[in-house]
Amino acid sequence: MKYTNPVIPGFYPDPSVCRVDEDYYLVNSSFAYFPGVPIWHSKDIVNWRQVGHCLTRESQLQLEGSPISGGIYAPTLRYHKERYYMVTTNVDHGGHFYVWAHDPSGEWSDPIYVEQAGIDPSIFFDDDGKVYFTSTGAVQSKGIYQCEIDIETGQKLSETRLIWTGTGGAFPEGPHHYKVNGYYYLMCAEGGTEYGHMVTIARSDNPYGPYESAPINPILSHRSLHHPIHATGHADLIEAHDGKWWAVFLGIRPVGYPYRHHLGRETFLAPVHWTEDGWPIIGNNGIVDLEMEATGLPLVPWVDDVEVDHFEYQELGLKWSFIRSAKQVDWSLTEKPSYLALRGSNAGLDDPGTPAFIGCRQRHWNCDISTSLQYRPQEGDEAGLAIYMDERHYYTIALTIRNGERVIALCKHIGSMKIVKHSIPVSDAEVELKIKAVAETYQFYYKSLDETWQLLGDAETQFVSTEVAGGFTGVFFGLYNQSLETTAYFDWFRYSIKD
Incomplete structure (x- = not known):
C-alpha cells in the first residue's frame, strides 16, 4: 500500500498509540490549549479521525498562568483489563498524572497523581501484574527513571531508580517500555525535539536493567539530512493485528532556508523491521519519506471533515x-x-x-x-x-x-x-x-x-x-x-x- 506522511498533519506532536483488537487509538500533546490531549481512532494505522479529548473538565486540566508551550506534555496511551489509560504531565500544575476510561471517546476519570520528578511519563503493565511508571528525570538528572505503582491509587510501591542514560545524546526523554520475545525493550528520544532529534533503544531481561544499547542506534533520525522531513523522534511502537510492526513519531516540515516551520510538530508513520539480532529499526534504515510504500492492513479512510x-x-x-x-x-x-x-x-x-x-x-x-x-x-x-x-x-x-x-x-x-x-x-x-x-x-x-x-x-x-x-x-x-x-x-x- 502507499500512504502519505504526515498521517496527522498540523500541531499534533508526541504521538502515543495503542491497539485493542482491530481498533487503534492515538493521543497527542496539547500544551496550554483546552480541551487537552486529542484522541484519534483508526482501523488501519494510516487514516485517523478525532473522536474526542482525554481532558475536557477544569478538574482534569488547570492551565491558569501556563505559557503556551507549558501545560500538558507528552502523553502515553495504554490499554489494560478493559481500561484505557492516558498518562501525562502538567508541567505548571501538579506534575505527573493519569486518567482512565472504558470508552476512549467518552468521559475520562479525574486525575490520579504520581509523585515522581520530570516529564514524559509512560506506564508498562508487566505479565506478572506489576505496573511500572517510567519518565524522563528532571533536566539536571539527564536520564530515564522508573518506579512501580499501584494503578488504582498512583501510590509508589518502590523507590524511583535511574534505569538508562541513553546513548549520549542530549535530553534523553519520551521513554516507552515493550516486552517482546522475553526482552524488556526501552525506547526513548534523544538530541532534543529540534533538528538533532533521534530515537534510540535498549533492552534487558529485567525491567530495571541493566540495559544493552542497540548497536544500530539511532533507529530513527534525520539529523544533517537534505530532506523535506526533519526533527524525527519521540516514537511509539505498535504491533498490528496482522503481525506487522509500525512506529508513530513526530517530525516537522520546514520551509525556506534557513529552515523554519510554523505548522508545529506533526504525527508521522513508518513500518518497523526487526533485525536478525532482535532489534527494531524504523522506516528505511532510520529514514522516512513523505510518500511511503509498505505492506500493511487494508486502508479504511474516513469521511473528510466538513469544509x-x-x-x-x-x-x-x-x-x-x-x-x-x-x-x-x-x-x-x-x-x-x-x-x-x-x-x-x-x-x-x-x-x-x-x-x-x-x-x-x-x-x-x-x-x-x-x-x-x-x-x-x-x-x-x-x-x-x-x-x-x-x-x-x-x-x-x-x-x-x-x-x-x-x-x-x-x-x-x-x-x-x-x-x-x-x-x-x-x-x-x-x-x-x-x-x-x-x-x-x-x-x-x-x-x-x-x-x-x-x-x-x-x-x-x-x-x-x-x-x-x-x-x-x-x-x-x-x-x-x-x-x-x-x-x-x-x-x-x-x-x-x-x-
Whole structure:
C-alpha cells in the first residue's frame, strides 16, 4: 500500500498509540490549549479521525498562568483489563498524572497523581501484574527513571531508580517500555525535539536493567539530512493485528532556508523491521519519506471533515480549542441560531490569560480560511480572524473603530513590535474576512456585502514559526473578540485545503 506522511498533519506532536483488537487509538500533546490531549481512532494505522479529548473538565486540566508551550506534555496511551489509560504531565500544575476510561471517546476519570520528578511519563503493565511508571528525570538528572505503582491509587510501591542514560545524546526523554520475545525493550528520544532529534533503544531481561544499547542506534533520525522531513523522534511502537510492526513519531516540515516551520510538530508513520539480532529499526534504515510504500492492513479512510462550520449544533466540533480555558470564555451557539456569539474578556491576545479566542490548528501549508462577521464595535473594540502562535507572535485582520471611523485593520505583533500595517474604511457592520495561506506567506482579504474580495495586505509565515517564536506548538487560526461591551457574531467558518 502507499500512504502519505504526515498521517496527522498540523500541531499534533508526541504521538502515543495503542491497539485493542482491530481498533487503534492515538493521543497527542496539547500544551496550554483546552480541551487537552486529542484522541484519534483508526482501523488501519494510516487514516485517523478525532473522536474526542482525554481532558475536557477544569478538574482534569488547570492551565491558569501556563505559557503556551507549558501545560500538558507528552502523553502515553495504554490499554489494560478493559481500561484505557492516558498518562501525562502538567508541567505548571501538579506534575505527573493519569486518567482512565472504558470508552476512549467518552468521559475520562479525574486525575490520579504520581509523585515522581520530570516529564514524559509512560506506564508498562508487566505479565506478572506489576505496573511500572517510567519518565524522563528532571533536566539536571539527564536520564530515564522508573518506579512501580499501584494503578488504582498512583501510590509508589518502590523507590524511583535511574534505569538508562541513553546513548549520549542530549535530553534523553519520551521513554516507552515493550516486552517482546522475553526482552524488556526501552525506547526513548534523544538530541532534543529540534533538528538533532533521534530515537534510540535498549533492552534487558529485567525491567530495571541493566540495559544493552542497540548497536544500530539511532533507529530513527534525520539529523544533517537534505530532506523535506526533519526533527524525527519521540516514537511509539505498535504491533498490528496482522503481525506487522509500525512506529508513530513526530517530525516537522520546514520551509525556506534557513529552515523554519510554523505548522508545529506533526504525527508521522513508518513500518518497523526487526533485525536478525532482535532489534527494531524504523522506516528505511532510520529514514522516512513523505510518500511511503509498505505492506500493511487494508486502508479504511474516513469521511473528510466538513469544509464549512455553520455553527448549527449545540456543541463546537472537536477541532476547536481555547487558550488555557473554555470556562472563562463567554460564547454561545444558541443566543443567535446558526451563529457563534463571542463576547470579549479582560485578556487580549497579547495577555497570558484567557482571551476571547476559539481556534483550530493550521494543518496545511496551502489553505484558505474565511468567516462572515456581524459586529458593531465601539472605539478600541476589534473582532475578526487571528493567526496565532503565542501572545507575542500573531497576526489579525479585524473590524474595528479607529479615530471614530469603522475600518478593517491588519495588525502584526512580533516580539516587542506591534503595528497596524494596513487599514481601510468600511461602511457595513457585516463583513467577510479571508486569509490565504501558502508555505511562506499569508494574504489578508476582506469584502463588504455584495462586493468582491479586496486584498488588504500580507505577512510572512516565518515570523510565527518556531525558529522565531520558540516553544513547542504550531499556528492556530482563530475567531476572536477584544471588547468588553460588544458581542461578535460569526455566521460560519470555512477551512479550504488548496494542496
